[in-house]
Amino acid sequence: MSEAVCEICPHSCRLEEGGTGLCGARVNRNGTVVCGSYGWLTSIALDPIEKKPLRRFHPGSKILSVGSYGCNLRCPFCQNYEISMARDKGAGAVYAAPSTLAEKAAELRPAGNIGLAFTYNEPLISFEYVRDCAGRVRANGMETVAVTNGFIREKPLRELLPLLSAVNIDLKGFTTEFYRKIGGNLDDVKRTIALASEAGCHVEVTTLVIPGENDSPEEMDRLSSWLAEVSPEIPFHVTRFFPRYRMADRPPTPVAAVYTLAELARKHLRYVYEGNC
Numbered sequence: 001m002s003e004a005v006c007e008i009c010p011h012s013c014r015l016e017e018g019g020t021g022l023c024g025a026r027v028n029r030n031g032t033v034v035c036g037s038y039g040w041l042t043s044i045a046l047d048p049i050e051k052k053p054l055r056r057f058h059p060g061s062k063i064l065s066v067g068s069y070g071c072n073l074r075c076p077f078c079q080n081y082e083i084s085m086a087r088d089k090g091a092g093a094v095y096a097a098p099s100t101l102a103e104k105a106a107e108l109r110p111a112g113n114i115g116l117a118f119t120y121n122e123p124l125i126s127f128e129y130v131r132d133c134a135g136r137v138r139a140n141g142m143e144t145v146a147v148t149n150g151f152i153r154e155k156p157l158r159e160l161l162p163l164l165s166a167v168n169i170d171l172k173g174f175t176t177e178f179y180r181k182i183g184g185n186l187d188d189v190k191r192t193i194a195l196a197s198e199a200g201c202h203v204e205v206t207t208l209v210i211p212g213e214n215d216s217p218e219e220m221d222r223l224s225s226w227l228a229e230v231s232p233e234i235p236f237h238v239t240r241f242f243p244r245y246r247m248a249d250r251p252p253t254p255v256a257a258v259y260t261l262a263e264l265a266r267k268h269l270r271y272v273y274e275g276n277c
Contacts, residue, residue: 002031008127008156009072010188022183023125024087025070035128040089041096043067043120046108052117052147055273056235057166057202062112063145064105067120068129069093073149074183075172076246077210084121085245098129102136115143115165124152127160134163150192151184157195166202168237169193173207173214174223190226197230206237206275209253209261217264224265224272232270238262239275 006013006021013021015028020036027036047065049058071084078084096104105116116137118130123146134144143165150169171189172182179186196203205227209215220238227234238261240253255277265272 002028004028004031004033006033007153008033008125009152010185011072012153020087021072021125023070023072023122024085025068025125035126037068037070037089037126038129039095039097040068040093041066042069042083042086042089042093044094046111046113047117049114049145052119052145052168052204053206053237053239053273053275054145054166054168054202054204054235055237056204056271057145058114058143061114062108063115063117063143064101064108064113065117065119066096066101067118068123068126069121070125071122071149072125072151072183073122073172076182077208077241077250078245079242080120081245098132098136101133102140105137105142106140109142113142115145117145117147119145119147122149122151124148124156124160127152127156131160131163134160138163138165148192149184150189152188152192154191154195157192158199161196161199161201164196164201166204167196168204168206169196171205171207171223171227174219174226175214178214193227193234194230197234203231204235204237206239208239208241209258210241210247211251211253211257215253215257215261217261220261220264221267224268228268232268234269235271235273236265236269237273237275238265240277242276
């Protein structure tokens with residue numbers, strides 16, 4: 001039996017033959033870790049670009065948005081846990097080859113579509129599929145977007161960035177302790193934000209504010225100050241938590257708290273938006 005190491009995210013899962021990584025989407029087949037979720041879509045919709053959320057990238061347009069299954073973090077507050085925590089495609093999934101998806105995106109141009117967005121679950125664990133689709137969509141003169149948690153190793157990230165027009169990266173919090181709770185690493189996500197910005201990709205960042213977890217004024221000040229060091233022009237979304245998944249017993253974030261934290265972030269950043277208020 002051939003053991004293999006996955007090289008997509010910092011977990012670096014060591015998989016026996018036939019084994020599946022923590023993300024649920026990557027599999028050891030014949031001694032090579034491949035994308036088991038390749039081409040399998042659990043969600044597809046033509047969304048307003050602002051829903052990604054992207055506020056300063058082709059505002060008023062629409063984008064064909066697709067999701068698969070699996071995630072390499074374990075957020076107890078996940079808003080799409082039905083697909084992000086799945087370990088296989090499940091019933092209702094449809095297969096779409098990269099050429100098929102690129103053609104669909106082009107067909108929707110008359111409806112206002114500007115391209116293709118990889119979203120809903122964590123798209124970058126399906127690295128090969130994102131790479132192959134994005135290349136075809138960009139070749140058609142259309143835009144490509146990834147909505148991601150940013151927990152990816154540097155080598156695959158650098159390979160993808162030239163193919164991506166825009167990213168929205170979830171910066172879940174700004175302490176090592178918080179990231180430890182959700183199975184990630186703050187420094188890896190910070191690196192992703194910095195590299196995407198340096199690469200000239202359009203970058204927006206989102207933080208979901210959870211009462212008692214990542215909602216202190218001090219943490220928001222440190223987070224927004226660091227983000228401004230990357231670029232004060234990065235649009236930043238401060239969004240409201242609603243009870244979901246393993247935090248269904250928590251109250252939603254008070255609207256006033258979102259506005260207060262967004263105002264703090266404006267000390268450092270030019271474009272700050274309140275979400276779900």
